[in-house]
Amino acid sequence: MANAHILVVDDEVPILTALQKTLTLEGYSVDVAGGVKVAGERLARRSYDVALFDVALPDGDGVSLLKSLRDSGNEMPVIMMSGHATVDAAVRATRLGALDFLEKPISTDRLLLVLANTLRMVQAEAETRELRKATGRFGDLVGSSKAMQMLREQIARAARATASVLLLGERGTGKELVARAIHDASPRAKGPLEKLNCAAVPPELIESELFGHEAGAFTGATKQRRGKFERATGGTLFLDEVGDMPLAMQAKLLRVLQEHEFERVGGNELIKIDVRVVAATNRDLVEACKTGAFRPDLYDRLNVVPLVIPPLRSRRDDIPELAAHFLQLAARTNDRPNARITEAAIGALGAHSWPGNVRELRNIIERLVILSPDDTIDAVDVSACLGGGTAASACGLFRPGVPFRLLSEEAERTILQEALAHYGGQMAATARALDLERSHFYKKCKALGLRGADKGDEPAD
Ligand SMILES: Nc1ncnc2c1ncn2[C@@H]1O[C@H](COP(=O)(O)OP(=O)(O)OP(=O)(O)O)[C@@H](O)[C@H]1O
Ligand SMILES: [Mg+2]
Structure with missing residues (x-):
């Protein structure tokens, strides 16, 4: 000092x-x-x-x-x-x-x-x-596991910096919530928080969404429109599902982040950016860089402060607290003020693998509140709800605006990941158990970026 x-x-x-x-x-x-x-x-x-x-x-x-x-x-x-x-x-x-x-x-x-x-x-x-002051404000972020405590501290630290933050975590882990927490704890909290879901906007519209356009820039652009970068001035821009951004757009984004200025589509006035960028993805960007799906230079730009949000299955201590939290919410919104959940039911929730993470837990609790015949949710209700359908039907894999291709890829990855974990990473055993042709199984795993424990087991192709 x-x-x-x-x-x-x-x-x-x-x-x-x-x-x-x-x-x-x-x-x-x-x-x-x-x-x-x-x-x-x-x-x-x-x-x-x-x-x-x-x-x-x-x-x-x-x-x-x-x-x-x-x-x-x-x-x-x-x-x-x-x-x-x-x-x-x-x-x-x-x-x-x-x-x-x-x-x-x-x-x-x-x-x-x-x-x-x-x-x-x-x-x-x-x-x-300072940390305590900041962490006290992440009121929405439930969970007091060690992992969550560390996450809160990282959020507080990231909030104070102005560098780009990259939030990495499986679907439903709370990336958006964390992005908001970073904004709220940052000196830009009074400024706007703008969000763009790169997977939900048609590729040809992303540019004008980000940078805005001048009147007449393209068919249908009748009026000048400010883009997310301009609207987020003095605040934070949250680029969600950044891993799904088309390559051409990645190049443009990179240029703007490097030069700190941009032009509206169809315009030539240079506009300075005063925006803090927080990006999020559930993709393995390192792998995407290798396969050419993501620009390594953009990755470096965004990845200044990486923040990994662990999957729910690796912080099961949070499940009781989260369950109680979502129960309270669901009870309120569904007019079941007396809804309660038994210890045994919490235990059953704790044993599930939660491929859809916190969002899945939230959905399940809501479903339990709505479907349970009386006010008490017991272990049998939980097993019926979790065990009944497939993971896909139970955890809300569908997300509006996300192409089917990506959704099914996610589902496949989850299934294979869990199967591999179940068989201790043994590729051959997993393929057999799933009744999949071995070479087909290996190809799938490779395409999805999955690996078994027995690397030598991979076929020479
Ligand atoms: N720690 C948490 N405490 C309370 N609620 C949480 C927590 N984490 C996630 N949630 C809730 O779970 C749901 C999913 O969270 P969020 O949308 O932030 O996840 P995500 O990582 O952005 O998911 P996706 O990759 O699918 O976009 C939301 O309803 C969110 O409020
Ligand atoms: Mg999200």
């Missing part, structure tokens, strides 16, 4: 001068005071990151000065100095929260070490406070 402000209180001028010189050389800003009265004046005028108090002062003593500070609610870190440190003074000062006691003559090395440690601690405390 360079540039920290330090107050040194001592009545011996040579000591003051020496300390001021040493500390200034180290890059600290130093104020000095020769006694309690002047110290009080200095402290009234500004706050310091840390103070050094001599014990014996002409118009009082350092310990009393510390006491009056604490009495007035000032928690500034204080280090005491003394030429004749009495045990009594040391004990009193420590009780009042003095951080250290330096004996005179003061060793420069020890002084600098104590100061550095103190300032590091002050900074860490300030950061924790």
Whole structure:
């Protein structure tokens, strides 16, 4: 913490001068005071990151000065100095929260070490406070598993930066919720949060959606229209399903992110961007870069702060809390105020693999609330709901605007992933169990970016 402000209180001028010189050389800003009265004046005028108090002062003593500070609610870190440190003074000062006691003559090395440690601690405390302030605001994000706690901290950190954030996670893990949390905790919170779902907008319209267009830019463009980048000025642009962006569009997006300016479609006025980009995808972008489906240079641009949202099956501790949360929501919206769920039912939920993650859990709970004949949801209701249909029917694989090709690919990937996990990653065994031709199974896995545990098992093709 360079540039920290330090107050040194001592009545011996040579000591003051020496300390001021040493500390200034180290890059600290130093104020000095020769006694309690002047110290009080200095402290009234500004706050310091840390103070050094001599014990014996002409118009009082350092310990009393510390006491009056604490009495007035000032928690500034204080280090005491003394030429004749009495045990009594040391004990009193420590009780009042003095951080250290330096004996005179003061060793420069020890002084600098104590100061550095103190300032590091002050900074860490300030950061924790900030984090707490920010994390307290992610009210929508339920779950207190270790993974969620870490995620909240990452969100708070990402919120403070202005670099692009890339949210990676399976479908339904909460990417959109996290994007909103980042925006809400960022200095841009008062600005707009604009969203573009790159998979839902027809490829030929993405450009005008992002950058807007001038009147007459193309058939149907009767009026000038501002795009998402312009609307998000001063705020955040959330590029959802960025992995589904057509290649031609990826190139244009990259250019804009590099040059920080763009033109509306059909226009030539250069517009500066003042937008924080948060992108999300459930695709494996590294793999997509390899296959040529995604531009590596755009990936690097977006991936400045990567944030991985773990699948629900790897943070099962969150299930009871999430279930209670969604039960409350569903009970309210479906007018079943007395709906409750038994421990056993929660247990049954905990055992499911949740390929559709939190969204699937939310849907299942809602379905349970609607379908249960009485107000109590029990384990049998859960098994009937989860065990009955296939994963596809149970977890809302359908998403409006997403092409069938992508949806079925997702479903296939989920099935194969789960089957592979079930058979310990054994490719041959999994293929057999699924009654699939081995070579067909291998090809599928390869196309979907899946691997078994037994790599040597792959056919040479
Ligand atoms: N931690 C959470 N706490 C509360 N609700 C959550 C949480 N995570 C997800 N949800 C809810 O689950 C649903 C899916 O979340 P969201 O749309 O953010 O997921 P996603 O990762 O964007 O999914 P997709 O990849 O399918 O777009 C939403 O209704 C969201 O509110
Ligand atoms: Mg989403």
